[in-house]
Structures are given as C-alpha cells and as structure tokens.
Amino acid sequence: MAKSVQHDNKGLQNAQIILTSLAAGAIAGALAKTTIAPLDRTKINFQVGHKPYSTKKALKFLIQTFRKEGLIALWRGNSATMARIVPHAAIQFTAHEQWKKILKVDEKEGKTPGKLFLAGSLAGATSQSLTYPLDLARARMAVTPKEEYATLRQVFWKIYCFEGVKTFYRGYVPTMAGVIPYAGVSFFTYDTLKRLYKEHFVSGESPHPLASLGFGAIAGMLGQSSSYPLDIVRRRMQTDTGGKYSTIVSTLKCIYRNEGLRRGLYKGLSMNWIKGPIAVGISYATYDNVKDLLRSIMIKYRRKSLYLE
Known part of the structure; x- marks a missing residue:
C-alpha cells in the first residue's frame, strides 16, 4: 500500500465525505475480519465453553477443526461476520468522523482528551446498536454445528420462531457497557498516536501505512483489554439457549x-492480544489509506469537471 497523502477535503460536500467514509470503512472491516476469522472462531468457542483456555488448546482446536471439517470450516460463520462487519465498520468509522465534527474535536478549542474519547465511544455505540442482531447471529453460527444453522437466514428464522424477537438483542446491555470503553480507548489511542506522529516526525502528512498499522495494533490491544470481561459476558448471553445467563450481574x-x-472472565485474552491488534491495525490502516485515496480521486474529478465547464 503506497504512502497516503493527506488533503483537507476542500471541494467535497459532506455527502461525499460520508460516502467515502462508508466505502473505506466497509473495505477496512471486511479485510480485517476475514484475516483473523479462524482466530475469532477459536476465541468464541472458548469464551462460551467451560474448558480452560491455553494457547496449546487453541492450536489443537484449529488443527482438529481443519482435520474433521476442512480448511473452509475455519472460516465458518464468516458470512455472518461479513454481513455484520461491513455495515458495522462502515457506520462506525463514518459515525466517528461525524461525531468528531459535531463535538468540534478537530478545532483548536475542541481538542481535549475527553471529547476525543467521547467521539470514539459514541461511534462505537452507534454502530453496535444498528448491527447488533447480526453480531448475535455470527456468534451462534460460530459455536454450533453446521446442521443446526446452515445459513444466516436460518439463524434468524429459528431464533424468531423458537426464541422470539427479544432474543435478537440478548446480551445488548453488556455489549454496550463494553463497547463504550473499547471504542473510546481505541479511537482515542489511535488518533493521539497519529497526532504525535505528525507533530514530531512528518508535519502535515498522514502516517506511513506501516505506522498506521502499528498505531492501530496498540489501540486495539488497549481497547480490548479495557472491556474484555464484558465481551465474555455478551458471548455467553448471546449463545445461551437455556436461560442460564439472564443478566450481566448473574x-x-x-x-x-x-x-x-x-x-x-479473562479466558482467551492472550488470543485477543494476538488477533485484536492484527485486526484493528489492518482496519485503521486500510480505512485511512482507502479514504484518502477515494477523496483524492473525487477532488481530482471535481477539479477536472470544473475545468471542462
């Protein structure tokens, strides 16, 4: 990926800014989640089960799944993940940019750590609320045999028929309780590292893609560590079909x-320290570079159109 060139978006309407954010976020989320899908499935299986987690056991699960079900099985549930992560990432990145605009984070008087954290938290809450049923469906597909839920449509149909509409938002409260610190810490860390990079290394330019990857990795590790027990809780509640896990406290x-x-409560955290930084690093770096590329193309096209006129 070539080094991105920062521009000030002059000449772009807000609708065009939103469109490029949505497209870049969708691409970033799809690429990041597909990359770490086998690790994600492994983590969820340990989160919802009672067997103690270890790196050796996680590796054993991956090998056994490959031997018994084939390579494609390691990406089981990834279609549900894509159905969720594409709109989720698109909305989250776009919402973050818009919340920063509303809170005036990029203006001199608005550059405070509190507002930067709040913008990230609100972005995470916005995207999670709008895509939550897809997250629940993805979790169900990841921990059940193919015979039970063969397709994403089947997951929704069975839950609707046998468990009711409310089930689509089971685990929503712990999810929101977890996503606020996670998204807040993650976006805050990434934006802060980018700002420091620009101030001390290359003033006025976007970070090199490898630097963005590193900043995203650090942001992902800190963000996920800050809310991990609630991630365990939401997975247990999402995949519970017997009514065992009814509230956060219980x-x-x-x-x-x-x-x-x-x-x-911290089962699989070491796996998250592997997959989380990889996923978030890829996601943030891809988003920034694709967004800048799309906007530079739009600006050039607009200038060309005005010249021809």
Whole structure:
C-alpha cells in the first residue's frame, strides 16, 4: 500500500465525505475480519465453553477443526461476520468522523482528551446498536454445528420462531457497557498516536501505512483489554439457549464462581492480544489509506469537471 497523502477535503460536500467514509470503512472491516476469522472462531468457542483456555488448546482446536471439517470450516460463520462487519465498520468509522465534527474535536478549542474519547465511544455505540442482531447471529453460527444453522437466514428464522424477537438483542446491555470503553480507548489511542506522529516526525502528512498499522495494533490491544470481561459476558448471553445467563450481574457471578477470574472472565485474552491488534491495525490502516485515496480521486474529478465547464 503506497504512502497516503493527506488533503483537507476542500471541494467535497459532506455527502461525499460520508460516502467515502462508508466505502473505506466497509473495505477496512471486511479485510480485517476475514484475516483473523479462524482466530475469532477459536476465541468464541472458548469464551462460551467451560474448558480452560491455553494457547496449546487453541492450536489443537484449529488443527482438529481443519482435520474433521476442512480448511473452509475455519472460516465458518464468516458470512455472518461479513454481513455484520461491513455495515458495522462502515457506520462506525463514518459515525466517528461525524461525531468528531459535531463535538468540534478537530478545532483548536475542541481538542481535549475527553471529547476525543467521547467521539470514539459514541461511534462505537452507534454502530453496535444498528448491527447488533447480526453480531448475535455470527456468534451462534460460530459455536454450533453446521446442521443446526446452515445459513444466516436460518439463524434468524429459528431464533424468531423458537426464541422470539427479544432474543435478537440478548446480551445488548453488556455489549454496550463494553463497547463504550473499547471504542473510546481505541479511537482515542489511535488518533493521539497519529497526532504525535505528525507533530514530531512528518508535519502535515498522514502516517506511513506501516505506522498506521502499528498505531492501530496498540489501540486495539488497549481497547480490548479495557472491556474484555464484558465481551465474555455478551458471548455467553448471546449463545445461551437455556436461560442460564439472564443478566450481566448473574452471568458475571456464575462465571467467576465456576471458573474464576483468570480462567473465566479473562479466558482467551492472550488470543485477543494476538488477533485484536492484527485486526484493528489492518482496519485503521486500510480505512485511512482507502479514504484518502477515494477523496483524492473525487477532488481530482471535481477539479477536472470544473475545468471542462
């Protein structure tokens, strides 16, 4: 990926800015999640089960899945992931840019850590709220045999018929409780590192793609670590079909009592430290570079049109 060139978006209407953000976010989310899909499936299986997590056992799960079901099985549930992550990432990145505009984060008087954190939190809450049923469907497909849920449509149909509409938002509260610190910390860290990079290394230019990748990796690790127990809670509630996990508090108590802190509420965190930074790094770096590319093309096309006129 070539080094991106920053521009000030002069000549672009807000609708064009939103359109390029949506497109870049969709591409970034799809690329990032597809890359780490096998690791994501492994993490979810350990999160919702009672077996203790270890890197050796995670590797064993990947090998057994490959041997029994084939290579494609490692990406099982990825269609549901794509159906969720494409709109989720598109909305999240676009919402973040718009919330920053509303909160005047990029203006001199608005550049405060609190507003930067709030813009990220609101972006995460916006995208998660609009795409939550798809996240639940993805989790169900990742932890069940193919015979139970063969397609994404089948997941929605069975849940609607046998569990009711409310089930589509089971685990929503812990998800929102987790996404606020996660998105806030993640976007805050990434934007802060980018600003420091511009101030001390290449003033006025966007970071090199490798630098963006590194900033995103750090942001992802810090963001996911800040809200990980709630990620465990939401996965348990999403995949619970027997009514065992009904509330956040009861789920937390049940997991802690039966599995403990490290092996229960922080189960699979080391896997997240591998896949999280990879996914977030790819996502942020791809978004910034694709967004800048699309906007530079639009600006050039607009200038050419005005010249011909």
